[in-house]
Amino acid sequence: MFKLSKFGEKFSQESGIVSLMDDLGTALNENPELIFMGGGNPARIPEIEDYFHQRLKQITESDDDRFNLLSVYQSPQGELKLRKEMASYLSRRFNWQITEKNIAFANGSQSAFFTIYNILAGEMPNGENKKIHFPLAPEYVGYANAGLSERFFSSTKPDIELIGDDMFKYHVNFEQLNINENIAALSVSRPTNPTGNVLTDEEINQLDAIAQQHNIPLIIDGAYGLPFPNITFVEAKPHWNDNTILVLSLSKLGLPAVRTGIVIANEEFIGQFTRVNTICNLATSSTGPTLISGIFNNNEITTLTETVRHYYRTKVDLVTQELKQALAGIPYRIHVPEGAIFIWLWLQDLPITSNELYQKLKSKGVLVIPGEEFFIGLDDWQHKKECIRISYAQSPEKITAGINIIQEELKALYPFN
Secondary structure, three states: OOOOOHHHHHHOOOOHHHHHHHHHHHHHHHOOOOEEOOOOOOOOOHHHHHHHHHHHHHHHOOHHHHHHHHHOOOOOOOOHHHHHHHHHHHHHHHOOOOOHHHEEEEOOHHHHHHHHHHHHOEEOOOOOEEEEEEOOOOOOHHHOOOOOOOOOEEEOOOEEEEEOOOEEEEEOOOOOOOOOOOEEEEEEEOOOOOOOOOOOHHHHHHHHHHHHHOOOOEEEEOOOOOOOOOOEOOOOOOOOOOOEEEEEEOHHHOOHHHOOEEEEOOHHHHHHHHHHHHHHHOOOOOHHHHHHOOOOOOOHHHHHHHHHHHHHHHHHHHHHHHHHHHOOOOOEEEEOOOEOOEEEEEEOOOOOOHHHHHHHHHHOOEEOEEHHHHOOOOOOOHHHHOEEEEEOOOOHHHHHHHHHHHHHHHHHHOOOO
16 A cells, blocks of 8 residues: 555565564464464463562562653663663673673664664675674574665574484584675574574684674674573583673563563673664663562572573473474484574475475464574575474473374375385
């Protein structure tokens, strides 16, 4: 009906993240009978729900706290007291040279990444076009359409290590990692969404050195990882320095609906980010920051993250074994689940594309995410059509029912079974 701008045409079209969130809304709100093994909605963890329930009661029973929660604009950079509290914690715990001036809040990490990426890349003042580069693909589907210009992202194809008869792991292929003058920043998620891959400390340090050598930032998406909510199952150290932009989130700590992202970077970049964020959002939400106020001073953050990590650590082993039993006889491999809340399944020689498999499973009442959407900036590669992402955040009963349907569909697809 209306004529759209280039912006309107680009951002109103269908995309992987739009489909994912549409499926999430349908499964969790409109059609709860669907078995939702797709998006990143965290699990219901009773201890976490109870903690924030009690916290919310305390806030609403205080006239001043309730007024501050509902009726006061926050600073565009985020509430000062909480930024000081968080900076003090990170400085004490990890010896980071950090103050409240290194921290800004955003209305969700998705919003934060849109701002960060477009501050750094796209059309430059001199007319050049620069890209965000993913040293390890696959990467988070939500990045794919975040650039204001076309050909905004590029990726390096990973090394694939085969482990045993049914596991594998992606590694950064440093020999093929080619950083030229067209790259504005390196960007990784840790744990990696979708695979649960936790880049090693050595890989992170090497990427940091490469970024500094080329005078570009290293961006780390820690939505599932370090230092909180720390859904990691292997040894890894949090990483930050003046050349790093670290983005955290409260979503996987159990608060996805409050839409709170946290950006940690050098003071100059935080100032730039805050000014853009003010124009786009005016102010940040009070809800998330109010709910977590105090948890860094009294070390409750450690208790919360340990509760979350233990819950998923226990669950991933059970689901992995259940999948292995169900898929016996099918040519599959599971990416070593080192963190996050997903299992990344590689269905070797899949007779159809993972997009087609996604549609078949959806028609049977099971939602997964097809692999093609995650290989952002990579040319055609058969491997990316053979993978799906499966969330194990749902109840054991729903996971078992979903795995059974996946098993039936795959056994019908592979004729030799």
